Amino acid sequence: MRLTRQYFCVRDVVWSTSTEFADGVLYVDRDELKRVADSAAQGIAQVDFDIVAPGENARIVHVLDTVQPMVKVEGAGIGTAYPGCMGDPETTGEGVTNVLEGLAVMESAPLPWESAAASSGLLYPRDAIVDMVGPIAEFSPFSHTFNLVICYSLVEGKSSAEYDRAIRTCALRVSDYLARATVGKVPDRSEEFTTDNVNPDLPSVVLVWQCQSQGVYASTFLYGHPIDNLVPTLLHPNEMLDGCIVSGNYVWPAFKVPTYLHVNHPILLELYKRHGVDLNFGGVVFSRSHNPTHWHKQRSSSFCVKLARCLDADGLVMAWEGGGNAAVDGMLTIRYAERMGMRAAGITFEFGGPDGTEGDLLVDSVPEANAIVSGGSIEKSLVLPDVARAIGGDCFRLNKESGGWFPPANRSIAFDTTTHIYCSGNQAGHSRLHAAAY
Amino acid sequence: MAVKLKAIYYINQFYAGIGGEERADAGLTMFDGVRGPAIGVAKFWKDEMEVVKTIACGDNFVNTESNFPEIASAIRELVDQVKPDVFIAGPAFNAGRYGVACARVCDYVRHELDVSSVTAMHHENPAVSMYVKNNLIVATPETAAGMSKILPRLAALALKLARGEKVGPAAVEGYIPTGHRYNELHEKTGAQRVVEMLLAKLGGQPVATEIPIRTFESAPAAPPIADLGSTLVALVTTGGLVPKGNPDGLRQAFSTTYGSYSIEQLEFIPSGDYESIHGGYDTTIVNDDPNRLAPLDQLRSLAALGKIGGVWSRLLTTCGIGTNVVNGVSIGQRMAVELKSAGVGAVILTST
Numbered sequence: 001m002r003l004t005r006q007y008f009c010v011r012d013v014v015w016s017t018s019t020e021f022a023d024g025v026l027y028v029d030r031d032e033l034k035r036v037a038d039s040a041a042q043g044i045a046q047v048d049f050d051i052v053a054p055g056e057n058a059r060i061v062h063v064l065d066t067v068q069p070m071v072k073v074e075g076a077g078i079g080t081a082y083p084g085c086m087g088d089p090e091t092t093g094e095g096v097t098n099v100l101e102g103l104a105v106m107e108s109a110p111l112p113w114e115s116a117a118a119s120s121g122l123l124y125p126r127d128a129i130v131d132m133v134g135p136i137a138e139f140s141p142f143s144h145t146f147n148l149v150i151c152y153s154l155v156e157g158k159s160s161a162e163y164d165r166a167i168r169t170c171a172l173r174v175s176d177y178l179a180r181a182t183v184g185k186v187p188d189r190s191e192e193f194t195t196d197n198v199n200p201d202l203p204s205v206v207l208v209w210q211c212q213s214q215g216v217y218a219s220t221f222l223y224g225h226p227i228d229n230l231v232p233t234l235l236h237p238n239e240m241l242d243g244c245i246v247s248g249n250y251v252w253p254a255f256k257v258p259t260y261l262h263v264n265h266p267i268l269l270e271l272y273k274r275h276g277v278d279l280n281f282g283g284v285v286f287s288r289s290h291n292p293t294h295w296h297k298q299r300s301s302s303f304c305v306k307l308a309r310c311l312d313a314d315g316l317v318m319a320w321e322g323g324g325n326a327a328v329d330g331m332l333t334i335r336y337a338e339r340m341g342m343r344a345a346g347i348t349f350e351f352g353g354p355d356g357t358e359g360d361l362l363v364d365s366v367p368e369a370n371a372i373v374s375g376g377s378i379e380k381s382l383v384l385p386d387v388a389r390a391i392g393g394d395c396f397r398l399n400k401e402s403g404g405w406f407p408p409a410n411r412s413i414a415f416d417t418t419t420h421i422y423c424s425g426n427q428a429g430h431s432r433l434h435a436a437a438y
Numbered sequence: 439m440a441v442k443l444k445a446i447y448y449i450n451q452f453y454a455g456i457g458g459e460e461r462a463d464a465g466l467t468m469f470d471g472v473r474g475p476a477i478g479v480a481k482f483w484k485d486e487m488e489v490v491k492t493i494a495c496g497d498n499f500v501n502t503e504s505n506f507p508e509i510a511s512a513i514r515e516l517v518d519q520v521k522p523d524v525f526i527a528g529p530a531f532n533a534g535r536y537g538v539a540c541a542r543v544c545d546y547v548r549h550e551l552d553v554s555s556v557t558a559m560h561h562e563n564p565a566v567s568m569y570v571k572n573n574l575i576v577a578t579p580e581t582a583a584g585m586s587k588i589l590p591r592l593a594a595l596a597l598k599l600a601r602g603e604k605v606g607p608a609a610v611e612g613y614i615p616t617g618h619r620y621n622e623l624h625e626k627t628g629a630q631r632v633v634e635m636l637l638a639k640l641g642g643q644p645v646a647t648e649i650p651i652r653t654f655e656s657a658p659a660a661p662p663i664a665d666l667g668s669t670l671v672a673l674v675t676t677g678g679l680v681p682k683g684n685p686d687g688l689r690q691a692f693s694t695t696y697g698s699y700s701i702e703q704l705e706f707i708p709s710g711d712y713e714s715i716h717g718g719y720d721t722t723i724v725n726d727d728p729n730r731l732a733p734l735d736q737l738r739s740l741a742a743l744g745k746i747g748g749v750w751s752r753l754l755t756t757c758g759i760g761t762n763v764v765n766g767v768s769i770g771q772r773m774a775v776e777l778k779s780a781g782v783g784a785v786i787l788t789s790t
Contacts, residue, residue, distance in 0.1 A: 120719075120720045120721045120722050120725075121678060121690055121714050121715050121716040121717050121718075121719070121720075121721040122716070122717055122718055122719050122720055122721065123720055138623055203637075203640045205633075205636060205637075205640075214719075214720065215720055251717075252717075266627060266628070266629035267629040267632060267633065269629070270627075270629045270630055270633045271633060274633060274637075278637055279633075279637060279640075314640055315636050315637075315639065315640045316636075317632055317633060317636055319632070323718070323759070323760055324759065324760060325718065343636060343639040343640050344636070344639075345632050345633075345635040345636035345639060345645075346632065347628050347629075347631075347632045348649070350619070350649050351760075351762040351763075352619050352762070353762060353764060355618050355619070355620075356617060356618050356619025356620065357571060357616075357617040357618055357619075358762055358763075358764040358765075359652070359762050359763030359764035359765075359766075359767070360651075360652045360762070360763045361619075361649050361650070361651075361652060362649060362651070363760075365651045367651070369647075369651065370645065370647050370651075371635045371636065371638075371639050371645045371647050372647050372648060372649040373628050373631045373632040373635060373648050373649075374619075374628075374648040374649050375628050376621045377619060377620075377621055378760075379692075379762065380620070380621050400690075401684055401687075401688070401689070401690040401715040401717070402684055402687040403683070403684070417692060418621075419691070419692070419760075426628050428629070429627055429628030429629030429630075429631075429632055430627060430628070430629065431623075431627060431628060432623040432624045432625070432626065432627050432628070433621060433622075433623060433624075433628075434621070434622065434623075434624045434628065434631075434648065435619040435620065435621055435622075435648075435649075436607040436619065436620055436621075436622045436624075437607055437608050437609065437615040437616075437618075437619055437648075437650075438605075438607055438608055438615070438616055438618040438619065438620060
């Protein structure tokens with residue numbers, strides 16, 4: 001499989017009377033964009049847009065998924081991206097794809113808390129926060145991107161499944177529309193991705209990528225279908241680059257991995273960078289984390305290792321989305337891999353309390369897990385500063401289980417953990433956040 | 439010329455030249471200026487800092503508990519007089535008594551006299567597990583053969599402390615990790631580091647994991663119940679079941695507390711009056727029938743049949759998700775106290 005990504009570097013985004021990409025500036029016809037968004041309007045009363053730039057003294061709240069705008073210009077699925085969610089669910093990962101680098105389409109919606117739409121203790125979106133500057137800016141990738149935020153007003157009385165589908169479809173259509181502005185243009189740079197040219201002298205390495213899928217609002221989609229019952233499977237890394245995985249997971253802001261990071265997966269890109277240099281990138285084993293019982297976890301994790309063996313892997317990188325439940329799946333995979341003679345390294349957030357000395361640092365561990373990278377501790381208190389403006393809502397939406405707490409979104413707020421900070425679990429390895437040992 | 443920074447240096451009778459094992463009972467001696475390894479350390483400071491006093495004590499004497507108050511008060515007096523910028527001890531390598539003496543005087547000086555301190559020893563020295571959490575201990579090889587390698591590190595860290603500069607992470611400064619961990623930004627991303635770590639492992643190079651595994655405490659199983667028919671049985675759950683509205687504001691994750699609710703008047707737990715607030719599983723089925731999480735209906739029928747001695751009058755409940763082990767242990771211990779004092783002989787604990 002060979003995929004060429006053509007990168008169009010976005011240096012500014014401005015509203016205009018027509019949509020066009022020229023000299024690094026994305027001009028967007030707001031009315032036209034609204035028409036594109038409204039065509040997905042089941043469950044959505046109206047949408048509004050906001051452009052947030054890197055370095056701006058701004059905060060975005062109620063963040064759901066975030067998407068990388070890109071479009072297929074050669075190969076299967078031409079004219080769109082994210083097959084299965086947009087277009088036919090046909091295998092992707094070959095041909096040419098245009099990517100608007102440095103731009104993210106971000107969903108923000110105050111999804112209802114009423115039991116009809118959020119019936120469960122798990123399955124409701126907790127407020128996810130992105131700050132563009134200040135102490136948490138580096139926690140998410142989106143302090144470095146231009147963010148076109150879609151702010152949704154919702155129709156009352158719909159089901160969670162209806163809201164979820166409408167919001168995602170709308171964002172993917174907006175993403176498609178924006179990316180199409182690059183068609184026929186000369187990219188800033190191109191990069192070819194292939195796992196061919198294997199060097200037999202180098203070790204073979206695979207990425208095992210385990211994602212959360214526990215129902216509406218906690219879903220991950222593979223070619224448009226939730227992976228709740230997925231038997232671990234094999235992906236070519238190019239399929240991920242082309243958007244075969246889309247996130248519908250909004251339940252724990254720190255632990256979720258937005259679509260943007262599935263298609264720009266930092267570990268996958270790192271393995272590609274080193275392919276043929278000091279390793280052979282053998283592929284991606286993709287599975288569900290949060291398997292419901294130990295029995296299911298054994299079945300799934302040993303299956304993952306079996307697939308890695310079929311790829312003749314010498315080593316694997318174990319990474320997962322989600323919290324302590326997912327850590328058990330990850331640790332079992334590491335154990336099975338090491339027992340089969342493979343070497344394994346992993347990455348996860350950690351616990352440890354305010355000073356790091358409290359108890360065990362992980363919810364689960366196995367003796368074989370002797371090469372684990374820290375993605376940072378979630379048990380650190382934080383004070384977010386005042387910001388010049390908040391996008392997505394006037395108030396935070398916090399502490400649903402205690403009846404709700406709605407302080408002003410543009411004002412300073414203190415948290416005793418990082419769980420509301422978007423992507424702060426660092427599970428795809430995007431960030432430099434880590435817990436330093438003193 | 440600027441005023442020199444001042445250090446006080448602690449060594450044992452051997453390094454002070456007082457004598458070997460036969461003089462291990464020697465009391466505290468104070469020397470003006472440098473002596474023993476202090477000579478080697480001080481030369482790295484050039485003119486910026488000097489050792490004003492070197493103090494020495496026999497390893498047996500200092501480790502005899504009844505002698506320590508006398509040593510402590512002598513050190514306090516000396517510190518009051520010299521007003522040092524830093525206190526240094528060792529290196530003790532893997533010498534157990536010397537290591538404990540170094541760590542203990544450093545701990546005393548740091549926490550009682552508010553003077554920065556640093557010592558050095560091998561990571562297997564028994565003093566490390568006793569004192570490392572709240573003290574700086576530079577890592578050394580096992581024996582004094584590693585002296586020349588260690589002295590520059592000890593000197594550098596001592597000077598940093600004396601200057602009042604921020605001490606960096608353990609791996610950077612060369613001290614043994616204390617267990618304290620704080621969020622920072624690394625120069626590389628997590629993705630870069632995890633791939634590098636795997637490649638090092640594949641290459642057979644030593645790999646330092648960033649998240650050390652701390653040992654889980656194992657809890658032995660309770661003995662079987664001799665006579666269930668006379669045993670009071672309690673319901674405890676980590677499934678987050680609370681009276682509707684969550685009156686105590688229990689957290690739906692990262693719990694530090696638990697709720698205790700009377701079920702004395704209930705034949706079963708009615709849906710609608712109770713709900714699960716747990717943030718880690720789909721609570722729909724539990725909300726439809728809370729007895730499937732906390733099976734009060736079944737316990738009542740067993741009690742009516744005389745199969746169990748009775749059902750305890752309260753339900754204990756918390757959310758088992760994201761709770762760190764220390765908080766988990768604390769919640770469990772507090773629950774156990776409440777259960778024991780109520781005469782409960784058996785517990786059905788349902789998790790989710």
